[in-house]
Amino acid sequence: xxxxxxxxxxxxxxxxxxxxxxxxxxxxxxxDLDRRALMSAPxxxxxxxxxxxxxxxxxVATSLDGQETEAGIVGREGxxxxxxxxxxxxxxxxxxxxxxxxxxxxxxxxxxxxxxASDTVRSTFNRFAFELFAQIAQTALANASxxxxxxxxxxxxxxxxxxxxxxxxxxxxxxxxMLNVRRAGVTLxxxxxxxxxxxxxxxxxxxIMDRRGLENFAKDAYT
Amino acid sequence: xxxxxxxxxxxxxxxxxxxxxxxxxxxxxxxDLDRRALMSAPxxxxxxxxxxxxxxxxxVATSLDGQETEAGIVGREGxxxxxxxxxxxxxxxxxxxxxxxxxxxxxxxxxxxxxxASDTVRSTFNRFAFELFAQIAQTALANASxxxxxxxxxxxxxxxxxxxxxxxxxxxxxxxxMLNVRRAGVTLxxxxxxxxxxxxxxxxxxxIMDRRGLENFAKDAYT
DNA sequence: CAATATCCGTACGTAAGCGTACAGACATAG
DNA sequence: CTATGTCTGTACGCTTACGTACGGATATTG
Numbered sequence: 001x002x003x004x005x006x007x008x009x010x011x012x013x014x015x016x017x018x019x020x021x022x023x024x025x026x027x028x029x030x031x032d033l034d035r036r037a038l039m040s041a042p043x044x045x046x047x048x049x050x051x052x053x054x055x056x057x058x059x060v061a062t063s064l065d066g067q068e069t070e071a072g073i074v075g076r077e078g079x080x081x082x083x084x085x086x087x088x089x090x091x092x093x094x095x096x097x098x099x100x101x102x103x104x105x106x107x108x109x110x111x112x113x114x115x116x117a118s119d120t121v122r123s124t125f126n127r128f129a130f131e132l133f134a135q136i137a138q139t140a141l142a143n144a145s146x147x148x149x150x151x152x153x154x155x156x157x158x159x160x161x162x163x164x165x166x167x168x169x170x171x172x173x174x175x176x177x178m179l180n181v182r183r184a185g186v187t188l189x190x191x192x193x194x195x196x197x198x199x200x201x202x203x204x205x206x207x208i209m210d211r212r213g214l215e216n217f218a219k220d221a222y223t
Numbered sequence: 224x225x226x227x228x229x230x231x232x233x234x235x236x237x238x239x240x241x242x243x244x245x246x247x248x249x250x251x252x253x254x255d256l257d258r259r260a261l262m263s264a265p266x267x268x269x270x271x272x273x274x275x276x277x278x279x280x281x282x283v284a285t286s287l288d289g290q291e292t293e294a295g296i297v298g299r300e301g302x303x304x305x306x307x308x309x310x311x312x313x314x315x316x317x318x319x320x321x322x323x324x325x326x327x328x329x330x331x332x333x334x335x336x337x338x339x340a341s342d343t344v345r346s347t348f349n350r351f352a353f354e355l356f357a358q359i360a361q362t363a364l365a366n367a368s369x370x371x372x373x374x375x376x377x378x379x380x381x382x383x384x385x386x387x388x389x390x391x392x393x394x395x396x397x398x399x400x401m402l403n404v405r406r407a408g409v410t411l412x413x414x415x416x417x418x419x420x421x422x423x424x425x426x427x428x429x430x431i432m433d434r435r436g437l438e439n440f441a442k443d444a445y446t
Numbered sequence: 447c448a449a450t451a452t453c454c455g456t457a458c459g460t461a462a463g464c465g466t467a468c469a470g471a472c473a474t475a476g
Numbered sequence: 477c478t479a480t481g482t483c484t485g486t487a488c489g490c491t492t493a494c495g496t497a498c499g500g501a502t503a504t505t506g
Contacts (some may be wrong), residue, residue: 061364063443069367071360086353087346092446093360116342123310129352130309136359137294137316141284143366144292144403148463171483180367182464187484203472203483220286223315371493394453405494410454426453426502 003028003104009053010104011077012128020121023114027106039095040081046089048105050080055101056162058178059093069143069180070155072135073098075162082129084108085115085122098178099159099169138223146221148181149189153218155179156199156208166208193217226251226327232276233327234300235351243344246337250329262318263304269312271328273303278324279385281401282316292366292403293378295358296321298385305352307331308338308345321401322382322392361446369444371404372412376441378402379422379431389431416440 005021008014013024030053033039039050039057050057057080061071071093074080083091089108097103114121142151155178159168172190176183190206193199198214200207208214215222228244231237236247253276256262262273262280273280280303284294294316297303306314312331320326337344365374378401382391395413399406413429416422421437423430431437438445 059360061360063364063368063446065443067364067368067443069364071363082356083353086349086356088350088353092357119339126309127311129356130306130311133305133309133352133356133359134315136356136363137282137284140294140359140363140366141286141290141292143363145286145290173483182466183484184465184486185463187486188463191485201484220288220290223286396453405496406454407456407495408493410456411493414455424454 002026003030008104009076009102010051010079012079012124013051013104015124017120020114020118020124023117023121024106024110027110028104029106030102030104033097033100033103035097035100037097037100039097040083040091041094042090042092044090046081046084046091046108049084049108049111050095051104051106052076052078052080053102053104054163055097055103056099056159057095057103058098059095060178061092062094067180068094068177070178071139072132073158073162074132076101077162078128078132079125082125082132084111085125085129098174099163142221143180146219148179148185149192150218150221151179151181152186152189153193153198153214154221156206157211157214157218157222160208160211166211167205168207169205171204225249226253231327232299232325233274233302235302235347236274236327238347240343243337243341243347246340246344247329247333250333251327252329253325253327256320256323256326258320258323260320260323262320263306263314264317265313265315267313269304269307269314269331272307272331272334273318274327274329275299275301275303276325276327277386278320278326279322279382280318280326281321282318283401284315285317290403291317291400293401294362295355296381296385297355299324300385301351301355302348305348305355307334308348308352321397322386365444366403369442371402371408372415373441373444374402374404375409375412376416376421376437377444379429380434380437380441380445383431383434389434390428391430392428394427 002025040046053076057074058070059072060068062068080095081091142154160166172186173183175186190201194201198210200209225248263269276299280297281293282295283291285291303318304314365377379391383389395409396406398409413424417424421433423432
């Protein structure tokens with residue numbers, strides 16, 4: 001039984017014309033992924049493309065000596081992994097589930113075929129690829145220019161956007177991996193944001209209390 | 224008089240099939256650009272696509288408060304600006320000439336048409352777009368994880384690759400803009416690389432003397 | 447050749463963030 | 477309800493890099 005387009009929670013797929021959607025429908029599978037579930041990795045060829053319907057996936061750049069930093073995040077507005085549409089069966093980035101939620105997946109061969117077959121599929125996905133491109137460039141800027149607190153603020157805002165929720169369920173430890181800073185550094189940064197009234201923090205979660213203020217604080221780190 | 228494909232110094236255009244090249248040929252113009260010449264900018268729509276035949280173009284991410292960091296560099300292996308092929312007439316990045324050299328340009332409408340018209344054009348340019356994507360993600364990682372010296376080393380290596388030359392004619396001032404560090408910080412970093420014998424520096428230029436050693440020092444910052 | 451502009455070396459105090467460590471708070475399973 | 481594991485707050489010394497400033501060196505122009 002195929003998944004009806006009206007039931008799709010992912011923006012890219014939901015926005016396709018019925019004809020374009022039909023290219024995907026027979027191959028779509030809805031799956032529930034746990035935190036940290038791997039979607040694609042540098043050392044393996046890409047089997048599936050993933051379309052989050054909820055939650056957030058994270059793309060991290062890695063180096064052989066073990067450094068890792070988040071390059072970008074993708075929610076239900078997007079997909080993993082754009083390598084497929086840009087004609088590469090491999091990616092230098094590791095993508096995994098950061099905040100669990102249902103995802104749709106298709107074999108990457110299906111994605112490639114649909115991309116080749118339809119102008120409108122192409123334009124939809126190219127546009128997303130470019131948004132991601134811009135997001136990652138912005139991350140490069142943020143990493144070079146802004147304080148830990150501002151980068152954290154940016155990150156929280158981007159997450160909240162994609163979750164449509166002000167409560168972000170992640171530990172300091174995890175945040176420190178994303179931002180490539182000390183775990184203790186995250187604790188201090190959160191305290192600082194908290195003392196300004198922008199967020200509140202419980203064990204294992206951060207809640208945005210004053211979004212406007214937080215945006216203002218993040219300045220141009222958050223676009 | 225059209226430019227013959229055999230005389231083309233840009234990798235993307237030179238690598239096209241004659242049929243594909245014919246889509247561009249009538250519209251190609253060869254121009255000489257000075258240092259700092261603007262190729263595309265955030266506040267204007269993209270008129271031309273540019274194909275360096277020598278020299279280097281730089282793409283910098285900017286924010287409204289005046290921060291700037293280089294996101295990626297493009298030499299004769301590539302083009303400015305991938306926004307065009309990915310279906311956007313605007314870009315968040317500013318691209319300009321860093322090291323002067325001849326460039327070919329075509330109106331972006333021609334680029335778009337060729338991209339739509341030919342599978343093979345598409346695949347060639349998509350592949351480049353993905354390389355750039357990976358390069359920028361790597362920059363985000365480098366900015367978050369590596370020291371000024373390592374980032375400088377990475378940057379020099381990437382430049383030398385694209386110039387096929389170990390002499391890189393740029394001032395410390397300029398390098399400091401690229402890496403988003405102090406000008407004096409660049410001076411110190413260069414001295415450090417120099418004292419290890421990796422580079423030599425004259426006024427307005429840096430020369431790589433021990434490429435192997437420099438790569439080794441940059442570690443995984445340089446891929 | 448002189449005047450001017452640009453570029454580079456150096457210095458000093460300061461700030462941001464790191465590495466590491468430890469203890470208390472909280473959650474969950476037995 | 478107790479034991480165990482996880483998460484968070486805090487501390488201290490240290491490193492890296494910043495902001496700023498100034499003088500000397502090197503090019504360029506008249």
